[in-house]
Amino acid sequence: MxxxxxxxxxxxxxxxxxxxxxxxxxxxxxxxxxxxxxxxxxxxxxxxxxxxxxxxxxxxxxxxxxxxxxxxxxxxxxxxxxxxxxxxxxxxxxxxxxxxxxxxxxxxxxxNDVDVCASTVAEKSKHKKGNGKSKQGNNKEKIKPENEIGDKSSKKKPPMRTAADVIKRLQWDKAFDKENFWIGYLDRIVGLVEKKFTAFTWGDIAAVDYCTLAIPQHRIQYFKYFTEKVWDKNERLDNVFGSTGSKLTLIEAIKKYEDKQKELGEVEEKKNIPEVDVNENHEDGAAGSEMEDETEIYDEFEENECSNDEADEQINDLSKPEIHKKRPNFFVALQITDTNTIEKLLDVQNQVIKWYPSYTDHKIPANGFHLTLSVLKLENTSDNQACFDAMNQAKSKLEKLARNTEPLILQDLDHFSRRVIYAKVKYSQQFLALVDEIRDILINAGFDVGSSSFKPHLTLFNVRRSVCLERKDILLNAFNDSDCPFGSQAIDNIQVCRMGTLPKGDSTEFYENIFRFDM
Missing domain, CATH: 3.10.110.10 (Ubiquitin Conjugating Enzyme)
Incomplete structure (x- = not known):
């Protein structure tokens, strides 16, 4: 056989x-x-x-x-x-x-006389739109007196810079932090969706795989700087280049927005938010995406230090208005168990502290090293049991996927707005399939796991929002220039943990869990 x-x-x-x-x-x-x-x-x-x-x-x-x-x-x-x-x-x-x-x-x-030629489809769509505009325009001309029509050329609207122009500006102009920009686009199934600019890949769509977030540029409807629109196709708003007559450029639009926020006393909090996609939010306040979409911060590492009411107040301070009403309180984790990898990560932390002593009090302890695979909200013991049952019933499938997944490689450092320093993760497509399966299990059990794309990473330092950072820049290139990885981690455990339960001090215990599967 x-x-x-x-x-x-x-x-x-x-x-x-x-x-x-x-x-x-x-x-x-x-x-x-x-x-x-x-x-x-x-x-x-x-x-x-x-x-x-x-x-x-x-x-x-x-x-x-x-x-x-x-x-x-x-x-x-x-x-x-x-x-x-x-x-x-x-x-x-x-x-x-x-x-x-x-x-x-x-x-x-x-x-069957079905023409799927892309150019024909595009031409039909353009022609259909053109007919509608022409008809409407003719009706307007009929009701206008001749002396009011005037020279049509003088009424023509100025050409608007395209979404592609905005993308290139944000990609290549180092004056702007791409993490602060959002894109609204039309999804063929769910309609208008909003995601962070950094969640997308802007290469050839035909060359990307299923796990990469990429969209045709004609589906982009608007760009935002935090909550402020700076470019909108339907509104003919262009405050990036000022091509439609607003006379505002992106630098001026950002200054105008931040001046407005300073008046409200909120700008510093919003600017200090690290990128954390809804499925990548670590109990240590880590960030993420391609867990595909609202960006929020769940400081699960700190959660046992504040009440639920205070936590809700923190959420209300975030820069996006459409924040989830139900804040996640559990996360699915892959705990780092490889002892050699843990030792190397501790060495990395010590080196970062030598360079930047201000991060000393913000490092994640070794017993808290993990990757977050998903987040969810469990309201009560019934939810806890339902989650346990769903994961427990899927053990055999999860084990099969895990055994077919190559170990993760931890190599290089990066940061989210200087507040979260993390190790990058090299992973296989099989790992993404495992993550998708976990999300599907939770969704089918009736739990909301958000809709962000998933970007695996391991948080090493997390600076609370209440802490003022003195340095404007941190340089981590010394690690990234090395070909030596920090270590590897096999997919040997999957846990559903409660946020904010990591023991303090010299404990070696991991977060409190309601489900643990060791393989």
Whole structure:
């Protein structure tokens, strides 16, 4: 049996290489996702079409699971096309079939008179919008007296700088801290979504994987500096370049915003907020994202020092107005258990303290080293039990994913607004699949885990918001220039812990947990 599986694995790899060679630059492959050994997505050049083929370890002895995505196809057409391809795949069991299935897909579109050419789709959309504007414009001209119409050229609005221009400005102008900017964009499913600028990847969308946050720039609706809009497509607002006549540039807009906040006595608190995405908020106040989206700070490390009312007041001081009403009080953690890694991380902390003694009182103790995989709110003992039951029932699946995940590598340092200094984490796609599974378990059990993207990191220092930082800059490049990692950590435990319960002093105990699974 083992020989058969190896033979099928080799056959899959050969076929994937053949597909990549035949469709150069149009294929994306992710390996080891759940029950699938490979997920192959093909996006033909110039077409509004994505075909996904999910291959199990027994492929091609069993047909792939097929899904199709195109803005042109309605649900009936999509179902019909998938059914046609699935039937053909069943007839080709035991053979290489992906290239043939793509050919059949294009043939089906042609025979059913479905045009998925991206340029045609864009032109139709533009034409439709143009007709609407033209009709409206004609109606306006009819009700205007001739002497009021005047020269049309004099009424033309000035061209507005694009979202791409704003992105480039924020990317390359070092005068601006990208962490302070937010983007509002249209998601095809949920509508308007707002995320931090730093959560996105701005490279070629076709080259990114499923775990990378990237969007077409035409879906961007606005940019904010904290809560202040500085560019809005629909409102024709441009306070970045002043192209629409506002006469405000970004520097002036920021100064205007901060002057306004100073009058309210709030600007210092808002500027000191480190980036912490909702799923990456550590009990030590760590930050994060690509846990995909509101940015909040949950100082779980400090939580046992203040009341719930005080904690709610802290949340109300944050820069985003749409803050979650229910503050997370639990987190899913991977505790750092590798002793060599712990020793190296302590050495790193000591070196940072030598450079910056003011961080001495803000280091995370060794018994608190961990990565946060998700956060959630548990209201009572019933919630605690429901969470335990959900995680406990999924043990076998979690263990399978964990065993297929390569150890995490900790290397290099970075910081969030100088308040959180953390070790960067190098991870595999299998690790992201494990995190997604944990989030799905909690969501299916009825718990809100937020919607931020996930950016793994390990917090080493956390400075409370109430502490004034004297230095304006910290330099950590000495670590980043080294090829020597701080250590590694296997996925050997998963815990659901209560925030603010890390023992103080010389204790070696970890956070109080309601679920622990050691592998």
């Amino acid at each position: 083992a020989g058969v599986c190896e033979g099928l694995k080799d056959l899959q790899e050969k076929e994937i290489e053949k597909v990549k060679s035949s469709l150069d630059g149009q294929v994306r492959v992710i390996s080891g996702i759940g029950d699938f050994t490979n997920v192959v997505t093909i996006h033909p050049d110039g077409l509004d079409l994505h075909c996904k083929f999910q291959l199990t370890e027994s492929y091609p002895q069993t047909p792939p699971t097929i899904s199709i995505r195109s803005s042109v196809l309605n649900s009936d057409q999509t179902a019909s096309l998938i059914s046609s391809l699935q039937t053909e795949a069943t007839s080709k069991v035991g053979q290489m079939m992906l290239v043939d299935l793509m050919t059949s897909c294009k043939r089906w579109l042609f025979e």
